[in-house]
Amino acid sequence: MRRWLGRARDWLTGLLPSLRLRLVVVFAMVALSAAVAASGIAYWLTRDAVVNRAQNAALKDFHKTLGDHAGTLPPRPKCEQLKEAADAIAGSTQNYEVVLVDLERDGRQCAVASSENFELGDVPKKLRNAVVEERPSDGGTDAAHHQYWQRVNLDGTPYLISGATVIGEGPAGYMRKSLDQEQDDLTSLAWSLAIATGLALIGSVLLAQAAASTVLRPVQRLGDAARRLGEGKLETRLKVSGSDELAELSRTFNATAAALEERVADLSAREQSSRRFVADMSHELRTPLTAISAVSEVLEDEEDNLDPMIAPAVQLVVSETRRLNDLVENLMEVTRFDAGTARLVLDTVDVADQVTACIDVRAWLDAVELDADRGLMIRLDPRRLDVILANLIGNALKHGGSPVRVSVHMCSAPRTGLPAVDEARAGNLVGAEGEVLVIEVSDRGPGIPEDVLPHVFDRFYKASASRPRSEGSGLGLSIALENAHIHGGEITARNNPEGGAVFTLRLPPDASVLVAPEEREEEDVQ
Amino acid sequence: MARVAFLLLIEDDDAVRTALEMGLTRQGHRVVTAASGEDGLKLLREQRPDLIVLDVMLPGIDGFEVCRRIRRTDQLPIILLTARSDDIDVVVGLESGADDYVVKPVQGRVLDARIRAVMRRGEREANDSATFGNLVIDRSAMTVTKNGEDLQLTPTELRLLLELSRRPGQALSRQQLLRLVWEHDYLGDSRLVDACVQRLRAKVEDVPSSPTLIRTVRGVGYRLDSPS
Numbered sequence: 001m002r003r004w005l006g007r008a009r010d011w012l013t014g015l016l017p018s019l020r021l022r023l024v025v026v027f028a029m030v031a032l033s034a035a036v037a038a039s040g041i042a043y044w045l046t047r048d049a050v051v052n053r054a055q056n057a058a059l060k061d062f063h064k065t066l067g068d069h070a071g072t073l074p075p076r077p078k079c080e081q082l083k084e085a086a087d088a089i090a091g092s093t094q095n096y097e098v099v100l101v102d103l104e105r106d107g108r109q110c111a112v113a114s115s116e117n118f119e120l121g122d123v124p125k126k127l128r129n130a131v132v133e134e135r136p137s138d139g140g141t142d143a144a145h146h147q148y149w150q151r152v153n154l155d156g157t158p159y160l161i162s163g164a165t166v167i168g169e170g171p172a173g174y175m176r177k178s179l180d181q182e183q184d185d186l187t188s189l190a191w192s193l194a195i196a197t198g199l200a201l202i203g204s205v206l207l208a209q210a211a212a213s214t215v216l217r218p219v220q221r222l223g224d225a226a227r228r229l230g231e232g233k234l235e236t237r238l239k240v241s242g243s244d245e246l247a248e249l250s251r252t253f254n255a256t257a258a259a260l261e262e263r264v265a266d267l268s269a270r271e272q273s274s275r276r277f278v279a280d281m282s283h284e285l286r287t288p289l290t291a292i293s294a295v296s297e298v299l300e301d302e303e304d305n306l307d308p309m310i311a312p313a314v315q316l317v318v319s320e321t322r323r324l325n326d327l328v329e330n331l332m333e334v335t336r337f338d339a340g341t342a343r344l345v346l347d348t349v350d351v352a353d354q355v356t357a358c359i360d361v362r363a364w365l366d367a368v369e370l371d372a373d374r375g376l377m378i379r380l381d382p383r384r385l386d387v388i389l390a391n392l393i394g395n396a397l398k399h400g401g402s403p404v405r406v407s408v409h410m411c412s413a414p415r416t417g418l419p420a421v422d423e424a425r426a427g428n429l430v431g432a433e434g435e436v437l438v439i440e441v442s443d444r445g446p447g448i449p450e451d452v453l454p455h456v457f458d459r460f461y462k463a464s465a466s467r468p469r470s471e472g473s474g475l476g477l478s479i480a481l482e483n484a485h486i487h488g489g490e491i492t493a494r495n496n497p498e499g500g501a502v503f504t505l506r507l508p509p510d511a512s513v514l515v516a517p518e519e520r521e522e523e524d525v526q
Numbered sequence: 527m528a529r530v531a532f533l534l535l536i537e538d539d540d541a542v543r544t545a546l547e548m549g550l551t552r553q554g555h556r557v558v559t560a561a562s563g564e565d566g567l568k569l570l571r572e573q574r575p576d577l578i579v580l581d582v583m584l585p586g587i588d589g590f591e592v593c594r595r596i597r598r599t600d601q602l603p604i605i606l607l608t609a610r611s612d613d614i615d616v617v618v619g620l621e622s623g624a625d626d627y628v629v630k631p632v633q634g635r636v637l638d639a640r641i642r643a644v645m646r647r648g649e650r651e652a653n654d655s656a657t658f659g660n661l662v663i664d665r666s667a668m669t670v671t672k673n674g675e676d677l678q679l680t681p682t683e684l685r686l687l688l689e690l691s692r693r694p695g696q697a698l699s700r701q702q703l704l705r706l707v708w709e710h711d712y713l714g715d716s717r718l719v720d721a722c723v724q725r726l727r728a729k730v731e732d733v734p735s736s737p738t739l740i741r742t743v744r745g746v747g748y749r750l751d752s753p754s
Contacts, residue, residue: 286609287539289631294545297634298552325631347700347716348745361711379745382701383713 020216024208031204032197039193046189050182055149055160058177061094062162063147066173070166076105082171083112090114094177099123102171118176123161124150131163131172151179158183218246222253234261279335285328289321296321330475333387334459337482344381344486346512351376351385351408351437358389359406367402368393376410378437379510384483388491391480392441392503400443400500410509411438436489437509442502447495456493457481480505487511531645534575535559536566536592537607538584542630546579549634555641563592570596577644579637582608582619590622597623601680603644607632620721625682626708627718643709647681656691658739658752661730663691672730682707683726686719690740690750699747723748 013022069085077085082100090098097118101111111120120128130148149162163174221238228236236257238250296318303311336342352372359368389406396404412435448456455461460474477491484491489507496502533555537543540561547557558573560566563584570578578596582589593604606619606627619627626640648668655664662671670677670687679687689706690698698706704714707722727734741751 283609286630287542290609291539291541291545293631294542294549294634298545298549301552328631345715345717349701357711357713383715386713 019219020209020212023212023215024205027204027208027211028201031200035197035200039197043186043190043193047186050185051179054177054179054182055151058094058096058160058175059147059149059162061092062089062096062173062175063164065089065092066164066166066175070100070170070173073102073171075170076103077171079104079110079112082110085171086112086114086173089173089175096175096177099174099176100171101174120174122154122176123163123174124152126150127161127163128172128174131165131174215246218250222246222250225253225257229257229260234264275335275338278331279339282328282331282335285324286332289325289328292321293325327475330479333479334475334482337479337486342482342486344511344514345383346379347382348377348379349382349385350374351378351439354382354385355389355406355408355439358386359393362390362394364393364397364404367397367404369403369405370408371406372408376408376437378507379512380487380507381483381511384487385507388480388483388505389439389441391476392491392505395476396441396443396445396501396503400445403444405440405442407440407442409438410435411506412436435509437505437507439505439507440502441505442496442500444500447499448493448501450495453493453495457491486514488514530554530556531577531641532556532573532575533558533577533579533641534566534569534573535579536561536563536584536589537579537581538562539581542581546634546637550579550638550641553634553638555638563587563589566592567595570600575602577603577605577641579605579607579641580624582606582615590618593619593622593624601678601683603647603681605637605640605644607637616715617717617721620717621724623680623725625680625722627715639709644681646709647685647707656694658691658694658750661739663687670730677729679726679729682722683729686722686726687730687750690748694750694752697743697746697749703747719748 066089069088073081073085082102086098086100089100090096098114099111099118099120101109101120104110113119127148127150131145135146145165145167147162147164149160152159152161158179160177160179161174162177163172165172225236225238234257237254240247240250240254296314299306299314300318303314306314333342352370352374355370355372359365359370393404393406452461457477457480459478481491484505484507487507488511489505491506492504494502494504533550535543535546535550535557537546537559538561543559543561547559550557558569558575560569563586566578566580569575580589580592584592587595589606589608593606596602596604603625604623606624607630608615608619608627609630616627625644628637628640650666650668654666655662657663660673664670665688668684670679670684685707686703689703700716700719701714703719704710704716708714708718710718723740724734727737727740731737731739739750741749743749
């Protein structure tokens with residue numbers, strides 16, 4: 001039974017996915033079955049009472065009038081006499097049709113009817129036999145003949161047919177009474193009941209709707225609030241009224257949201273303070289570094305005049321100061337990205353010129369093969385592009401050795417086949433023409449070990465733990481990636497099948513969509 | 527031919543001040559130093575330096591405020607020395623009237639190159655004049671008059687106007703202007719140009735918010751037009 005119920009519930013759930021619809025249907029079904037049952041019982045009881053009363057009255061009357069009139073007939077009456085009696089019996093208040101049957105003197109059977117519509121042939125044979133047949137007397141008070149009746153339906157109209165043989169060789173009388181009147185009454189009763197059932201059904205549906213609303217509206221509010229909470233609006237709270245189960249649930253939701261908000265606030269405060277610490281620290285480092293840098297340059301200029309024993313020490317101070325400078329510079333850059341204060345300073349530039357200048361200014365022209373056509377005008381932050389290129393090319397030179405190959409071209413937006421580019425970013429990459437700028441930096445070195453590949457953009461991740469000393473800050477590729485992201489672009493790393501590592505930078509042709517409208521340059525001439 | 531520049535260095539940190547003074551002196555500049563904005567303003571009045579190197583983070587009145595106060599009376603070049611390269615700070619500094627900025631920890635050579643570039647902006651090159659509406663640019667006297675009145679322009683603003691006026695009606699990109707006016711390498715900060723254009727417009731335009739002389743050319747840069 002339980003399994004069956006469960007299966008029924010599953011079926012209902014599958015058929016009616018909405019809780020509201022389910023509630024309405026169940027309400028309607030309950031109301032319908034209750035109304036149908038009540039109406040059905042009422043109908044049958046009423047029908048019995050009405051038909052039986054009409055029938056009993058008719059039978060009693062027929063019994064009496066037949067007895068009265070047949071008693072006045074002589075034995076073996078003439079047909080005419082019989083007809084008169086039939087008409088007299090039919091004239092009774094009960095309004096039935098009559099057939100009388102008797103044997104005439106010559107032994108012929110005579111059957112007369114009070115109206116043309118009702119003849120002996122209309123009386124069912126079984127009834128006739130029962131009426132005519134003499135019952136064996138069992139010695140009691142029972143007479144030899146009884147009154148019999150039967151209900152028949154002729155052309156949709158119900159009739160009561162009754163017959164009796166007058167005791168003492170009297171005639172057999174049959175009557176037929178139409179129960180049309182009763183049928184009409186019952187039909188109108190059935191209609192009334194059907195209408196009442198319909199009204200009950202409508203009422204129950206409305207009631208179910210109301211009940212569903214009172215239950216489901218808070219549920220929907222709860223759902224909306226949960227969705228907002230999921231979207232990060234942690235200040236979302238529900239208004240709680242009453243003390244029912246739903247109010248209790250709302251209260252629990254509010255408590256949960258409050259706890260979550262507190263927890264997130266706590267975490268972000270901690271994260272913020274640690275970020276602020278890094279920012280403050282690198283900021284504090286800059287002031288002494290400025291002094292050291294300035295002085296170390298003075299020392300560098302004097303290198304030729306120094307004691308040969310001291311010169312290497314000065315060289316070390318100068319080079320390490322420069323390294324420290326770079327590290328602090330990168331640290332500052334990272335904290336700006338982390339704090340979200342990094343901004344794009346956009347300009348429309350020729351990419352080939354930018355790449356050439358980047359290589360030229362670092363004296364890498366001999367070590368880099370550049371494959372770039374002039375005339376690719378892209379809107380981006382030139383300083384950030386330079387940071388990206390310098391890091392990618394510098395990294396390739398350091399690990400792969402020269403020559404490093406740099407190719408620049410436009411490419412239709414990569415929608416598929418790039419596992420490292422997630423869909424949202426790929427969507428961002430699409431420019432007005434659906435094209436992106438692609439810059440590939442490939443070296444001829446040993447490539448990147450497969451286990452290192454996913455970590456190349458991690459901060460301070462060193463390709464080889466055993467490497468005694470890194471030349472870079474360990475932040476270069478991470479900063480390059482952040483700089484690509486802030487443009488709405490992406491950098492991916494892979495190994496070339498022919499050997500060597502390939503870093504691919506993809507940038508949208510116009511990054512100005514990523515800049516808040518108020519920060520865009522004002523334009524007055526087209 | 528580089529003449530000795532007379533610099534005022536305003537920097538509160540003793541070590542930085544001493545080190546920069548040492549470095550700049552070795553590059554051939556004459557340097558006086560001040561440890562606070564108030565002292566710096568006093569020295570400015572007394573010694574009339576050619577150029578100011580100004581630290582942003584100062585006790586008392588900060589570098590931005592010092593910059594604003596200097597600009598009320600003087601148009602001499604100011605180079606900001608900022609430890610905060612947060613982008614918003616750079617914008618505030620440029621809006622307060624600085625000609626250029628360097629970010630700490632700065633290399634002495636970079637600072638020296640910027641100083642020399644700024645000093646060169648005041649040098650005269652040609653001997654003619656140009657007229658744009660009611661604006662007259664006299665290249666021999668290095669003066670600009672508007673409706674016959676002398677305009678007080680900083681050397682940078684003047685140079686920017688001169689470069690634009692040399693190519694009337696032709697749009698110059700920000701990178702071009704950075705090379706021509708600031709002598710920056712290809713990575714100059716284009717906000718320098720924007721800030722300087724804003725200041726220049728405030729001085730030469732009738733209605734600075736709807737410029738008729740120095741026009742912005744979308745996607746390219748700026749150009750100087752004769753008002754039609």
